[in-house]
Amino acid sequence: MRIESIRPKFLAVALGASLLAAGCAGLRPDAAPDPGPSTGPSPYPSAEPPEGPALDAPPPVTLRYLDDSIELEPWAYCYGFGCADGLPPSPPPDIGEPEEVIVELPLSGWTFTAGFTPAGEKCGRVQGMPLEDRGDGTFLLRPAGYAGTYDVMLFGKGEGDLAVTFRWTTPIDGPLPVPEARLAILADRDGRVDSYGFEFSLTNLDRTPKEAAATITVRARGGESITFDPNRVRSGCLREGSVRWRAPLRDALAAAALDDPPFTYEVQLVLDGERYAATATWPDDVIQGEEPSVGLVFAPELPALS
Secondary structure, three states: OOOOOOOOEEOOOOOOOOOOEOOEOOOOOOOOEEOOOOOOOOOOOOOOOOOOOOOOOOOOEEEEEOOEEEEEOOOEEEEOOEEEOOOOOOOOOEOOOOOOEEEEOOOOOOEEEEEEEEOOOOOOOOEEEEOEEOOOOEEEEOOOOOOEEEEEEEEEEEOEEEEEEEEEEEOOOOOOOOOEEEEEOOEEEOOEEEOOOOEEEEEOOOOOOOOEEEEEEEEOOOOOEEEEOOEEOOOOOOOOOOEEEEOOHHHHHHHHOOOOOOEEEEEEEEEOOEEEEEEEEEOOOEOOOOOOOEEOOOEOOOOOOO
């Protein structure tokens, strides 16, 4: 189920697989607020609480840093007998400039991932960062990207899922984001090749290219193929270092009408005059948890921050 009331939504990016909660849609760790539609799972907990007893809420998430601590109430979650949605606090609680943060939740079997967004930038670059499980019920979060002030969304998953947000001025650099490319055309509908639409995106490039064009060929096992040129999306909240393309549903359905799988995706890309190429196989290269998207590795490598 997709939650449209939480806008902007997290992700395209991504940073890894979607997290699926029992009975609810999951939280995407690698995503960032972005109003564009997605062919993958919803990045937030479901907005529709199931029938049953009164709504439960997960306990607060505790942050420990330097000699201080703070408790954060989840602003979106699926937990117990229901789900709730909302918006991140504005401005979020500010924890200052610690070099690292300890995250605690008094529930067993949970994991956490963080999304870093430059504070105050509605459509700023976003970077995901997994938290280190310390084995004692706590998790360690270190900085991501260049030192600076970020709004950090923590995504927790266990017997349910939740989201909390805080502001952190990181005093040291962390790992830089790596470019990613994802393409969704074909899909498995009850064992039959179909399509829910087309979406092709690049994230975490070193900069947003002024000119970007893509040509995509879908080739069936028997050699039958179809080639089309998707349109670059220029509207909406397009994050720094990202590019997105769309194509009419009829093109994707035409690809689904080709011979039997597996299918090869052949992608030719031009970014500010530089050419890149990649191939992937559907369904063999589908990203688990991000169906029906496949990951693409380009040659030469896409331009990254350094």
